[in-house]
Every structure is written in C-alpha cells, then in structure tokens.
Amino acid sequence: MTGHSSSTLHTPSIALRVSAPHLRPQAHAIAQRWGLPLAGDAEADAPEFFLLLSDEHLALCQKGDDAPGPVFVDFVAGTVAHRRKFGGGKGQPIAKAAGFGKGKAPTIIDATAGLGRDAFLFASLGSEVRLIERSPVVAALLEDGLRRALTDPETAAIAQRMHLLAGDAASLLMALPEAERPDVIYLDPMFPPRQKSALVKKEMRLFHSVIGEDADADALLPLALQSARERVVVKRPDYAPWLAGRKPTLAFATKKNRFDVYVIKAL
Numbered sequence: 483m484t485g486h487s488s489s490t491l492h493t494p495s496i497a498l499r500v501s502a503p504h505l506r507p508q509a510h511a512i513a514q515r516w517g518l519p520l521a522g523d524a525e526a527d528a529p530e531f532f533l534l535l536s537d538e539h540l541a542l543c544q545k546g547d548d549a550p551g552p553v554f555v556d557f558v559a560g561t562v563a564h565r566r567k568f569g570g571g572k573g574q575p576i577a578k579a580a581g582f583g584k585g586k587a588p589t590i591i592d593a594t595a596g597l598g599r600d601a602f603l604f605a606s607l608g609s610e611v612r613l614i615e616r617s618p619v620v621a622a623l624l625e626d627g628l629r630r631a632l633t634d635p636e637t638a639a640i641a642q643r644m645h646l647l648a649g650d651a652a653s654l655l656m657a658l659p660e661a662e663r664p665d666v667i668y669l670d671p672m673f674p675p676r677q678k679s680a681l682v683k684k685e686m687r688l689f690h691s692v693i694g695e696d697a698d699a700d701a702l703l704p705l706a707l708q709s710a711r712e713r714v715v716v717k718r719p720d721y722a723p724w725l726a727g728r729k730p731t732l733a734f735a736t737k738k739n740r741f742d743v744y745v746i747k748a749l
C-alpha cells in the first residue's frame with residue numbers, strides 16, 4: 483500500500499471523531515495516516531461532515547436530525563454480502579463485461595475504487611484486484627472495511643486478494659511498470675444523479691457532498707486503454723453518455739447502469 487496522494491482535489495477537510503475515549507490512540511493513527519484533522523468529542527463541536535470511529539467501524543457522518551448516512555464499508559453483511567451470495571456470479575453483466583468466463587479470473591485494477599463494492603465482487607469471483615482511490619476520506623473507509631473483512635472467515639480469503647493503493651489513478655497508471663499491467667481496468671467515476679431529490683439514495687447524497695463530481699474522468703480512459711492488457715470496462719448510469727465520448731466495442735445493460743467494454747485484445 484502506498485501513502486496517500488497530496489491531492490485533496492474533491493475532498494473538503496473532514497475531521498475525525500471517536501465515539502468513546504479508549505479509541506483515541508487508534509483515531510490518532512488513522513488521522514496521521516490519511517492527513518485528516520482530529521475533532522473534539524462533543525457532537526456540537528463537530529463540523530457538518532465528519533468521520534466517526536466506533537468499536538464497530540469507521541463511518542462518514544453528517545450532522546443534523548434528517549442527515550443521510552452514516553456511510554461505512556461493509557463487506558461482511560448487508561447488500562455486498564447479499565450480492566456475493568445471490569448476485570449471479572460470473573453470469574451477471576458486470577462479470578461478463580470484465581471477461582470472466584470459464585478460464586482463469588482476470589487481474590484487475592479498479593481505478594476508481596470508491597467504497598469497493600465492485601472490487602469486492604471481482605475479488606469474490608477469484609480476481610486479484612488493485613483498488614485505487616484518491617480521496618483520503620474514502621480510502622480510510624475502505625481500509626477500515628478491508629481490515630474487518632480480513633478478520634471474518636467468510637470474507638478473509640476474498641479481502642486478501644484486494645490491495646488498496648491510495649493516490650490519483652492518472653499518475654499511478656502513467657507510472658505503471660510493464661510487468662504490473664493488469665488484464666482489465668475498471669472505471670466507475672462519479673456521475674451527477676439525474677434527480678437531486680429524496681429519490682437519490684441517502685447514502686449517495688452524502689457521498690456526493692463529500693467527494694463531489696469526478697469532472698476529470700474523461701482523461702482516465704486513454705490512460706486505461708494504454709495500461710490494460712485486454713480490456714477496459716466503464717460503468718455508467720443508463721442516461722450517461724460514453725466516457726470521453728468514445729464508442730465502446732460492446733455494452734452490457736442492467737436496470738439502471740451500463741457497462742461499456744473497450745476490447746484491446748480478446749480474452
């Protein structure tokens with residue numbers, strides 16, 4: 483794992499709080515590692531958005547009674563676990579797009595890791611996955627989720643195949659040595675939601691307020707096409723145009739999303 487990027491392009495300063503005093507040393511280490519400020523314990527003193535470390539997890543929270551969230555990474559239970567067990571395995575559109583077939587699982591770089599759900603799915607299907615995330619707040623959440631997944635017998639083997647690289651994907655891909663090129667590069671940059679209303683999932687709203695939009699995402703496609711050996715897969719909402727306006731070789735649709743596939747070499 484590398485140190486975090488100096489770029490906090492999209493991340494307002496998010497302070498870290500603890501739910502109980504015995505967690506202060508651990509919070510101190512997390513704050514230092516990710517360059518995050520520490521806040522006082524009283525909720526009243528907390529800024530609007532903050533990270534809260536409890537005995538259970540590290541979570542992104544927003545102040546206020548009707549605030550969305552909290553957002554934390556959970557690979558062991560909840561929707562991610564459900565998707566692993568009942569999501570359709572290699573037959574689901576995201577897996578077909580990434581080229582999972584009967585043969586060996588592809589090696590993957592997920593260059594926009596976010597909360598790591600898609601990366602976890604790839605790893606659960608057998609891939610070694612490198613996860614690149616540039617927001618220190620999101621990377622801290624991801625690292626916390628991976629740490630917990632490593633201690634659970636149901637997810638430990640999967641989490642061992644997931645390797646977090648904190649930093650900007652554009653720079654990391656440009657510096658990628660030949661021997662470390664993956665079979666597949668996966669991109670899922672933020673895209674503005676169609677409705678700004680309560681219909682947008684609460685969790686997504688909180689995430690959007692903190693991370694913002696990945697307005698520079700178009701630039702990742704040519705870099706990914708140079709760095710992947712076999713294909714680049716781009717996840718888009720069904721109403722979004724092609725990334726960088728570039729027509730894919732093929733696409734797999736789900737109810738709300740599209741996986742645009744740019745084939746470099748047949749698997």
Ligand SMILES: C[S@@+](CC[C@H](N)C(=O)[O-])C[C@H]1O[C@@H](n2cnc3c(N)ncnc32)[C@H](O)[C@@H]1O
Pocket residue numbers: 593594595596597598599600601614615616617620649650651652670671672673693696699702
């Ligand atoms: C929509 S989220 C990805 C969600 C993810 N696919 C999942 O399953 O949880 C996009 C993430 O990519 C990150 N990101 C966008 N551009 C990036 C870049 N150039 N380098 C590293 N991370 C980037 C954002 O900070 C954000 O956390």
